[in-house]
Amino acid sequence: MAADTFAFRGTFFHTPAYGQLEALRDAVVVIQDGKIARLGTSGDEAALMREFGLSEVRRLKEGQYFVPGFIDTHVHAPQYKFTGTGTDIALMDWLKKYTFPAEGSFRDLDAAHHRYALLVKRFLANGTTTAMYYGSLHLEPNLILVDTIERLGQRAVVGKVNMDRHSPDDYVEATSDGIRDAEEFIKYTQGKKCTRIEPCITPRFIPTCTPELMKGLASLAQKYGTHIQSHISECCGEVNCVREMHPEYASDAAVFEEMGMLTSKTVMAHGTLLSDDDIKHLASRGTAVSHCPLSNFFLGDAFFKVNHALSLGLKVGLGTDVAGGIQPSMLSAQRMAVVNSRCLRAHKLAVSGGTIVTPEMEKDVITFKEALWLATVGGAQALNMEDRVGTFAVGKEFDALLVDTSLGGTAGPFDVFEGEDDLQRFEKFINLGDDRNLLEVYVQGKCVKRGDSFELEAAILKSGADSDRAMAAATPAEPNAEPTVDLAHQPASDSPASGEAEAEEPAAKRSRR
Ligand SMILES: O=c1[nH]c(=O)c2nc[nH]c2[nH]1
Numbered sequence: 264m265a266a267d268t269f270a271f272r273g274t275f276f277h278t279p280a281y282g283q284l285e286a287l288r289d290a291v292v293v294i295q296d297g298k299i300a301r302l303g304t305s306g307d308e309a310a311l312m313r314e315f316g317l318s319e320v321r322r323l324k325e326g327q328y329f330v331p332g333f334i335d336t337h338v339h340a341p342q343y344k345f346t347g348t349g350t351d352i353a354l355m356d357w358l359k360k361y362t363f364p365a366e367g368s369f370r371d372l373d374a375a376h377h378r379y380a381l382l383v384k385r386f387l388a389n390g391t392t393t394a395m396y397y398g399s400l401h402l403e404p405n406l407i408l409v410d411t412i413e414r415l416g417q418r419a420v421v422g423k424v425n426m427d428r429h430s431p432d433d434y435v436e437a438t439s440d441g442i443r444d445a446e447e448f449i450k451y452t453q454g455k456k457c458t459r460i461e462p463c464i465t466p467r468f469i470p471t472c473t474p475e476l477m478k479g480l481a482s483l484a485q486k487y488g489t490h491i492q493s494h495i496s497e498c499c500g501e502v503n504c505v506r507e508m509h510p511e512y513a514s515d516a517a518v519f520e521e522m523g524m525l526t527s528k529t530v531m532a533h534g535t536l537l538s539d540d541d542i543k544h545l546a547s548r549g550t551a552v553s554h555c556p557l558s559n560f561f562l563g564d565a566f567f568k569v570n571h572a573l574s575l576g577l578k579v580g581l582g583t584d585v586a587g588g589i590q591p592s593m594l595s596a597q598r599m600a601v602v603n604s605r606c607l608r609a610h611k612l613a614v615s616g617g618t619i620v621t622p623e624m625e626k627d628v629i630t631f632k633e634a635l636w637l638a639t640v641g642g643a644q645a646l647n648m649e650d651r652v653g654t655f656a657v658g659k660e661f662d663a664l665l666v667d668t669s670l671g672g673t674a675g676p677f678d679v680f681e682g683e684d685d686l687q688r689f690e691k692f693i694n695l696g697d698d699r700n701l702l703e704v705y706v707q708g709k710c711v712k713r714g715d716s717f718e719l720e721a722a723i724l725k726s727g728a729d730s731d732r733a734m735a736a737a738t739p740a741e742p743n744a745e746p747t748v749d750l751a752h753q754p755a756s757d758s759p760a761s762g763e764a765e766a767e768e769p770a771a772k773r774s775r776r
């Protein structure tokens with residue numbers, strides 16, 4: 264048996280169609296070279312073992328299931344630092360007060376290294392096998408983010424943030440520098456030839472980007488075939504600001520269209536204030552929206568209507584939008600998507616002033632099955648990865664979570680009672696589960712997290728190769744003080760005393776020697 268060929272027998276849950284939860288029971292799945300090579304039934308087991316030279320097929324225990332890995336289509340990597348705080352103000356002030364200072368502090372590359380290791384581990388532990396990340400403005404911390412993702416085994420689309428106006432003096436770039444650094448970031452990321460990691464063009468949002476910058480970035484996206492991400496029609500403050508800045512365009516979508524930003528590899532976050540015409544326009548370009556329900560509750564001012572957008576042909580994925588969204592978990596995002604849809608129904612009823620729930624009101628409601636589809640297939644579509652991930656099918660890469668629903672009592676987040684079938688157990692996991700239920704996390708057929716161990720990093724550590732780097736990453740120093748970066752007065756090459764991580768020389772520094 265080839266070392267990279269193995270098989271499982273058990274129940275695999277996935278959502279091949281919107282709202283359809285399929286349980287492949289007593290299935291035998293053979294994984295070879297990271298991909299699903301065969302998907303059979305228990306009756307095929309002996310033949311599959313012979314065909315692939317397998318000496319064993321691992322059987323899942325009762326209450327254990329596989330589900331496709333979750334795909335988070337919108338995360339601000341540096342904002343993980345303040346997730347769970349700063350929830351008191353609207354977007355434009357929130358950016359100034361919390362976000363820009365936090366992102367700027369990643370100029371301290373040791374801190375960046377330490378924080379990004381914690382971020383990627385947290386997301387993998389919560390079952391996010393693929394993430395579309397916003398990085399920060401400065402080039403070097405973004406290279407560290409890419410290195411960290413590579414080392415820990417996550418699949419990701421990563422962008423260096425660009426912003427050349429209406430930004431703080433110490434967190435802004437000249438247009439030409441921004442385009443140059445974005446290109447350097449793309450080359451660095453593509454140069455790794457890591458099939459799990461793809462670069463992305465990332466103009467922060469229209470208010471902080473000149474047309475010249477956006478057009479230059481769109482050319483780069485075309486030249487290198489990259490993804491694009493930004494924010495669109497996200498809240499009243501942003502939309503009103505864009506209308507003032509660009510009275511010649513009817514909407515954010517019209518601005519992005521003119522800048523060449525709407526492609527079939529573009530993901531726009533939020534879209535709560537998109538008109539039907541905008542949605543149809545995005546759909547005609549193959550552009551997706553990342554629905555970020557929890558963040559929309561805090562910063563978005565309005566509901567994104569998932570079912571309505573899908574009915575207009577839009578691609579829709581799900582995002583945590585850390586840190587506008589305060590929970591770094593796609594299980595939480597799924598629950599919030601359901602709650603969002605129920606709020607929409609309640610809102611329509613309230614507006615009607617009556618006590619009759621009409622079929623029209625019901626149309627917006629989604630269940631956990633639709634939410635799971637958004638977190639897997641919808642995300643895969645948004646990232647143009649549908650042929651690779653999102654469901655269990657022959658030829659797809661094995662990105663999967665081994666879920667255990669049998670942790671009872673205080674060892675787990677929920678209890679299972681007599682007579683509950685596997686569908687009920689699985690629904691409990693989606694609605695109540697957390698990282699404790701995730702025994703193993705697979706990306707491209709590799710177990711990247713098992714129990715408390717991050718397996719790729721542990722292997723580097725064990726092999727002794729690059730051991731200083733692996734050691735530092737495996738045991739990051741705990742922060743004991745706020746970094747004292749004063750971006751207004753400190754040159755980029757300075758290393759401010761941060762007290763966070765001191766052990767490792769940042770990979771980006773070394774890689775550029
Ligand atoms: O939720 C958000 N988070 C951000 O960082 C951001 N920047 C622009 N618009 C944004 N929205």
Ligand SMILES: [Zn+2]
Pocket residue numbers: 337339494532584587
């Ligand atoms: Zn965002």
